Amino acid sequence: MSSYPRPYPAQNPSAFVTTIIQWQKQHGRHHLPWQKTGDAYRIWLSEIMLQQTQVSTVIDYYHRFLVRFPTLQALAQADQADVMPYWAGLGYYARARNLHKCAQAVQATHGGRFPEDPELIAALPGIGRSTAGAIAAFAYGVRTPIMDGNVKRVFTRYFGVTGYPGNSVVEKTLWALAHDVLDAAPATVDIAAYTQGLMDLGSGPCARRNPACEQCPLSHSCHARKHGLQNQLPTPKPRAEVPLRSCHMLILLHDDHVFLEQRPDSGIWGGLWSLPEFDDPEALASYCVQRGVTTAPQRMGGLQHVFTHFKLDITPWQVNAPGATTREAEPQKQWFALQQWPTLALPAPVKKIIAGLAQPSLISAPAEPDAG
Template sequence: MRPALKGEQFASALVLWQKQHGRQHLPWQHTGDAYKVWLSEVMLQQTQVATVLAYYAKFLQAYPAVADLAAAPEQDVMQLWAGLGYYTRARNLHACAKQVVGRFGGNFPRTVAELESLPGIGQSTAGAIASLAYGVQAPILDGNVKRVFCRYYGVEGYAEQTPIKKKLWAIAAENVPVAEPGVYNQALMDLGATCCLPRNPACAACPLMDSCEALRKGMVGQLPTPKPKKPRPELYFISLIVQDEHGRVLLELQTGKGIWQSLWTPPCAACSVHPAKAELFSLVDQWIEQYGLGGSDSDSQPVKPALLGQIETLNDQPWLVHELTHRKMHFKVLVLKLPGARVGFYGADEKPVPKIVHKLMGRLDLLGQSTQGAVAKQNALDF
């Protein structure tokens, strides 16, 4: 095998491959539009291309220019983003658009340093925007690129450890060419997405196969070095679903600095894996008072007995598991049906909700014909 290529030789091999075999039909490619490149780069963080395509199209239809996105209400932005996950990206997306309009007159800056000063844009995203939109000689280092570099140059050690990350950035800076840096960076991303896959890589189709260190050493399956495993925290919650006769459900706006900030969820409260009944009885009283579920003195709805009866059998209810990258969440559900139109309830298509809301209601066969809804209550619950 040949020694690993570096600098212009490495870049030239990838540029040639990209023009012949790389992806050419992604909607944000070949536009020279920094707004479209930025939007795609943010959406592609931790998310597959196949998932991003539909969201990207919806966003461009709703907000064809950065000024349109900047002027949109945050809740509308969150509504379009709902289901894509990693919701901090959506909040940063909105904040970034406002700064592009306010600080740069609606035009994305051309330098990596200025791009990095914007919310949600790190060094790699800044390099991608600068090179793909403006032809700036700027390196990138996203997940696909880290995998390519670790395998090709035989870099061992977890890529997020400071010394390893510095080494990878040095490789990235050394290899990015003066000519066609955007094509080169696209080639790196395409190579990682189509050949140098995390599992079952297509080494035979790789233009670097005859000089890859991992292939030479038989370490393709061991590189990149995986992240040291730590146990994910497991959290337990009781959730309350209040449904009216039209299938609309009580949701509340999450205003705290949590993973669902600016989204809407049913009332939830943290508990232990074996919640004490006394604690749950107290929670029921709190919820009845907080959300006005008891009605007037003449109201005959047996709200409290209905909920307390469910608590008696709550331990027989299996936990619904909702897995996120950094935590594992378990839910049990109390259900309350209140006949009569409920003032202040809205359809869920009017409110951005995370996937767990659909899980909670889907488990109870509440999804379907107008079965979701929201009441405009605010809460500082922080998961």
């Protein structure tokens, strides 16, 4: 018994399997190079190359590899250094090292023939649960499930499984579901056609983007199809936590006016008026000196602003600019009356700061202006 919750009683596991088998035989792929053989060595090689790698990329590598290493024995007897050139460009080079080790392991502990038991296959280097299932099903007709990216897509959509499939709890649920589906299937099934059919569906009608449900034999009872969730399932990988940035803003005051700069059109807050912004307090201080401000700015209470792609910690610094002019030469640097803040095009956090300056009673007391 599996322990995953069963929120989808409408689906019929037995019909799921038989429908996929029929569809695969009529509409599935039948001419991929590794489908022409029952040789476990070639099937294994293809499954390793296909890990996280698209079919179109693998095909040439697969042929080249087999010309040089036509049998498991040939591979096992070679040096690893002779193998690596045939993997160069494919990526994930641990696959090639494990491939070589695996060939030697099969030679040494299984008499040169891949075992049929998926658990024994999965104990070999570079072979996990899903690859072991595929080898057992394709090479030996063993009735055992796989759970690769294609199958995850078909299962999450058809059965309505939510949560990122890379999450271990979700993946465990999917494996349990895959076992239960096979357990409920007819006593005799073409396991190779079923396994291939799942992958053909996942790379065809049930593609990642814009699935062609009208071409899918399962659409009439598909959870995602029924609820219009094709583009929400599988649940996408949660986005990495947004980075935290920080900046310092200068509140330059003179005679109830505040000094603002218009931001460039490109970039964040494009075209809006904002307080002069600096990466660090030193840059802010030297800017004040350049403008002839002789007193030190006072640090005010900070605030955080959340964007879609980062968080921004803002530290305001306030200083009076006695004797400063309210006329600026550059049009994108101007003094504005504090009371004017509701009419200005200001970023939200800046508006909050300026509003607080215009209504000092609403915020904690700002630092006393310079005594000199």
